Amino acid sequence: MQGYDVIFLTGTDEHGLKIEQKAAAKGITPKEYVDEIVKTFKALWEKMHVSYDRYIRTTDDYHIETVQKIFKRLYDLGYIYKGEYKGKYCTPCESFWTESQLDENGCCPECHREVVEAKEEAYFMKMAPFAERIKKLLLETDYLQPKTRAVELVNNFIKPGLEDLCVSRTSFTWGIPVTFDPKHVVYVWVDALSNYISALGYENNAYHDFDKYWPADVHMVAKDIMRFHAITWPAMLMALDLPLPKHLAVHGWITFNGQKMSKSLGNVVDPFLLADRYGADAIRYHILREMALGADSSFSNEIMINRINSDLANGLGNLVSRTVAMVDKYFGGTLPTERQSGEFDEELIAAATGLTAKLEGLLDQTQLNHMLAEIFQVVSRANKYIDETAPWILAREEANRTRLATVLYNLLETIRIITVPLSAFMPETMPKIWEQIGASEADVAYSTAAVFGTLPANVTVHKGDIIFPRIDVEKEIDELNQLILAAQPKEEPQEPEFTPQPLAEEIDIDTFGKTDLRVAKVLECEKVKKSKKLLKLQLDDGMGGRQVVSGIAPWYKPEDLIGKKIVLVANLKPAKLCGVESCGMICAADMPNGDVKVIFPDESLPVGSKIR
Numbered sequence: 001m002q003g004y005d006v007i008f009l010t011g012t013d014e015h016g017l018k019i020e021q022k023a024a025a026k027g028i029t030p031k032e033y034v035d036e037i038v039k040t041f042k043a044l045w046e047k048m049h050v051s052y053d054r055y056i057r058t059t060d061d062y063h064i065e066t067v068q069k070i071f072k073r074l075y076d077l078g079y080i081y082k083g084e085y086k087g088k089y090c091t092p093c094e095s096f097w098t099e100s101q102l103d104e105n106g107c108c109p110e111c112h113r114e115v116v117e118a119k120e121e122a123y124f125m126k127m128a129p130f131a132e133r134i135k136k137l138l139l140e141t142d143y144l145q146p147k148t149r150a151v152e153l154v155n156n157f158i159k160p161g162l163e164d165l166c167v168s169r170t171s172f173t174w175g176i177p178v179t180f181d182p183k184h185v186v187y188v189w190v191d192a193l194s195n196y197i198s199a200l201g202y203e204n205n206a207y208h209d210f211d212k213y214w215p216a217d218v219h220m221v222a223k224d225i226m227r228f229h230a231i232t233w234p235a236m237l238m239a240l241d242l243p244l245p246k247h248l249a250v251h252g253w254i255t256f257n258g259q260k261m262s263k264s265l266g267n268v269v270d271p272f273l274l275a276d277r278y279g280a281d282a283i284r285y286h287i288l289r290e291m292a293l294g295a296d297s298s299f300s301n302e303i304m305i306n307r308i309n310s311d312l313a314n315g316l317g318n319l320v321s322r323t324v325a326m327v328d329k330y331f332g333g334t335l336p337t338e339r340q341s342g343e344f345d346e347e348l349i350a351a352a353t354g355l356t357a358k359l360e361g362l363l364d365q366t367q368l369n370h371m372l373a374e375i376f377q378v379v380s381r382a383n384k385y386i387d388e389t390a391p392w393i394l395a396r397e398e399a400n401r402t403r404l405a406t407v408l409y410n411l412l413e414t415i416r417i418i419t420v421p422l423s424a425f426m427p428e429t430m431p432k433i434w435e436q437i438g439a440s441e442a443d444v445a446y447s448t449a450a451v452f453g454t455l456p457a458n459v460t461v462h463k464g465d466i467i468f469p470r471i472d473v474e475k476e477i478d479e480l481n482q483l484i485l486a487a488q489p490k491e492e493p494q495e496p497e498f499t500p501q502p503l504a505e506e507i508d509i510d511t512f513g514k515t516d517l518r519v520a521k522v523l524e525c526e527k528v529k530k531s532k533k534l535l536k537l538q539l540d541d542g543m544g545g546r547q548v549v550s551g552i553a554p555w556y557k558p559e560d561l562i563g564k565k566i567v568l569v570a571n572l573k574p575a576k577l578c579g580v581e582s583c584g585m586i587c588a589a590d591m592p593n594g595d596v597k598v599i600f601p602d603e604s605l606p607v608g609s610k611i612r
Contacts (some may be wrong), residue, residue, distance in 0.1 A: 001424060001446040002360075007213050009199050010045070011056035012038055013192040015185070016094050020174035030174040031059065044271060048280045049427050054207075056199040058176075058191055062206035066198035067191050068179050070240065071167070074190075075180070079126050079239045082181075085166050089118035093224065094188045096166050101156075110224050123168040123184060130235040131162040137234055137244070144230050144248045145366055146294035149223070153230050165189070165232060193233045197242070215243040218366065223294070226250045249366035252296035254287065269299065270487055277480070281426035282308050282468070288425055289372045293365075301477050301484075309470055315379045316418075317468035322386060323411040324436050327461045330395045335409055337457040340402040344388045348410055349452050351381045352417045356450040359421050368425075375422055382414045412437045413455055420449040429467060436464045516571040517587070517611035518542070519601050525558035531578045537561065537586070541568060542608020549582035555596050567599050567611060 014034040023033035038057060045052065056063060074080045088097045090108035096118070103109045135158050137143050138150035168184040169175065175185025200214055201207035221229050229248050237244050256269065274283050286304045289311070291297040327333060355378055362371045389407045394400040416439050423430035423444070434444055438459040448454045520539040528534035533551045535558060548568065567587040574583045587599045601611075 001421075003446070005212075007053045007200075007209070008051070009054045009056060009196065010050070010052045011054075011195060011199070012041060012058065013188065013195070014038075014057055014059045015175040015191055016188045017169070017172045017174070018091050018094065020172050021091070023174075034059065047272060047275050048284060051427075054199055056195045058195060060206075062201075062204040063195060063198040064176050066203040067176050067186055067194050069203040070194055070236070071186055071190060072179055074125060074236070074239055075123070077239060079129075080123050080167060081126070083122060083124050084119070085122040085124075086119040087117075088115040090115050098163070100160075118171070120169065120171050121184075122166050122170065122187070123178070123181075124164040125167045125190070125235070125239075127162040127164050127231075127235055130238050131158055133238060134158065134162075134231055134234050138230060142247065143234075143244070144226075144250065146250070149226060149250050149294060150230070153227060157227065157231060162231070165235075189228045189232050190236065193228065193236060196233075196245070216245040218247045218249055219245050220249045220251065220366070223250050223252055247366070250294055251291055252294060254291070254299050255296045256299050269301075269484065273483060273487055274304075277483070278304075278308060279428065281429040282312060285312065285372070285426055288368050290369065292369050293367055301480050302473065305471050305473050305476055305480075308468065309473070311376055311379075312468035313470040315376055315383065316422075317466060319379055319383050319386075319411070320415060320433055320436060320467055322383075323408060323415060324461045324463050326391050326395075327408050327412070328463045330391070330404060330408070333462070334460040335405050335412075335458055336402070338402045339406045339409070339457070341406065342389070342403055344385055345406070345410060348381060348385045348414060351378050352414045353450050353452050355417060356421065371421070372425060375418055378414065378418055382411055382418075385411065385414075409455070409457070409459070412459060412461070413452055416443060416455055417449060417452070420444050420446060432464065433467060436462055436467075438462065514571075515569060518568045518570040519565055519605045519607055519609040519611065520546075520568040520570075520586075521565050521607045522561045522563065525561045527553060527558065528578050528580055534577055534580070535561070536580055539566075539568065539584075540607050541570060541584075542606070546583040547581060548584045548586060549577045549580050550586050550588075551577075552586075552588060552596055552598060556598065561598070564598075565601055565603060565605065565607070567601055 012034065014030075019030050019034060023030040026033060034057075042055070044050075058064075058067075071080065085096065088099065088102060089095070090097065090111065090113065092113055093108055093110050095108065095110065097108065097115060101109055102115065103112055105112070106115070107113055108115050135154055138154055138158075144150040144153075167187050167190045168178055168181075169187050170183055170185075173185060175187070176191055178184040178186060196216060196219070197210060197214060198204060199207065200210040200212075202210045202214075219229055219233075226248075230250075234244050271283060283304075286307050287297070289307060290299075290303070327335060355374060358374050359371050362368075362374065385407075391404055391407050394404040394407065415433065415437050419430045419433050430444075437455070438461050439455060443454050518541055520541040522537050523540050523545070524538035526536050528536050528549060531553070533553050534549050535551075535553050535556065537548045537550060539546050539548055569585040569587065572584050574581055576582070588596050589599060591597055
């Protein structure tokens with residue numbers, strides 16, 4: 001909006017042991033597994049109006065080419081060497097830890113889940129040569145924001161002695177092969193971090209804008225991967241003699257009942273459901289308003305709905321609807337051009353015209369929640385201005401008509417100024433407000449965001465729907481909780497534990513060969529009178545037909561079997577069951593839960609076929 005040439009890169013890190021394990025559990029390939037996840041991410045970004053310029057997948061061919069070249073170069077420069085890794089490994093976080101770094105329970109210090117002993121041949125990257133430079137980067141520059149995070153990293157990782165980094169694995173195969181030692185795959189962080197430059201064409205021909213856009217102005221990451229972006233990534237770039245990114249902005253986690261919101265912890269709230277119910281802009285606003293840089297943001301349905309009510313419904317939405325309604329009521333929708341200044345005008349205008357400069361300063365510090373706070377201070381000032389000037393009282397006297405028009409114009413202009421930067425946060429809603437206040441596309445250009453008096457003096461409003469309707473909190477929370485509960489995936493029923501029956505006495509092949517199994521088709525089926533267990537079946541066996549009685553009535557209705565093909569023991573001696581003759585037996589299997597399942601052969605097999 002400010003006129004800069006910007007590229008916004010996002011994407012997915014798709015390699016690693018946990019991906020391989022999850023894919024195996026689902027019985028699909030790792031690529032099939034990640035393809036489905038990427039579809040969901042892209043659908044969510046579209047739903048939430050995340051307008052990235054480039055989306056990189058670490059399975060993309062050009063990225064693989066770049067990573068292999070970077071790994072080989074670091075090896076040739078002497079920064080990578082072969083050794084053996086032995087220590088603690090957290091599979092979900094894909095992180096190695098020393099004994100001293102584990103939490104009080106001996107678990108991963110990030111996710112607090114169990115770690116495993118890992119021992120394997122691996123390549124390592126020397127980190128000591130970069131320790132002093134990285135320490136200065138963190139403590140003496142504004143590279144990492146917030147600064148408290150920089151001190152934490154230096155104390156925890158650099159002062160105790162920066163350990164060499166494990167950069168390859170041999171215990172799994174889902175990764176980028178090391179070109180000169182193919183049994184190794186490049187370990188996640190050398191692979192994942194390289195995306196920032198591979199996506200610009202570094203060491204590949206897919207793109208050609210590395211010189212134009214690198215170094216990046218900002219990396220924005222969550223705190224759980226801060227260490228790798230603040231220490232590992234600068235070390236890699238220093239080794240490659242490439243410029244460092246200018247800033248690393250570290251945000252916290254969205255927490256749910258005090259825990260990190262995480263699929264693996266089972267406490268995720270479905271953003272698709274929330275966006276469908278409240279609109280993407282309301283969800284975007286809530287998250288960006290609550291998330292202070294470097295801190296966690298607590299989420300609950302009640303917090304979200306109260307935020308929507310207080311800021312969006314009572315604040316911005318109320319300001320727009322009141323102002324437009326008064327212009328419509330008192331002037332038929334079009335303001336006259338005459339103006340008369342009065343008390344409180346200068347204070348409102350100063351708040352509105354001073355907003356942009358404040359926002360730009362906060363944006364440079366990645367203080368997005370503070371930006372929204374500043375915007376909504378002006379919203380509050382405008383609502384207070386309505387109470388101070390009391391347009392409904394001015395409207396009683398014709399002599400106050402010019403003053404009334406001025407008050408309403410000032411409100412429309414303030415709304416215009418507020419909504420220009422706010423459109424970056426809520427891109428779907430602001431055009432609806434612009435239409436209501438009569439603002440053209442030219443009126444909402446960023447270049448006029450701080451210029452009071454941009455709207456035409458005789459502006460015409462267009463009364464529309466309420467922008468953010470107020471929500472009944474208790475009723476809504478109850479309904480929302482029911483929706484979320486209904487949308488949760490149902491747990492697959494667990495198969496009962498099955499212990500096979502003991503094997504019967506061994507027989508030789510000749511004895512087995514005496515059993516004649518044939519394919520037959522059920523033509524008729526009915527219950528046997530005087531029996532709750534028996535069904536009488538008339539079969540087409542390809543040899544003139546026969547009658548068989550089977551004890552499967554507790555599990556099958558006669559109509560379930562008619563027309564089906566079954567497996568028949570055809571040479572069994574005839575016997576009478578409840579007085580009904582049975583010339584053979586149909587094959588079935590016992591289930592762990594006590595049920596019985598008839599064995600149905602392939603429908604393409606002709607009746608009379610011998611089974612061997």
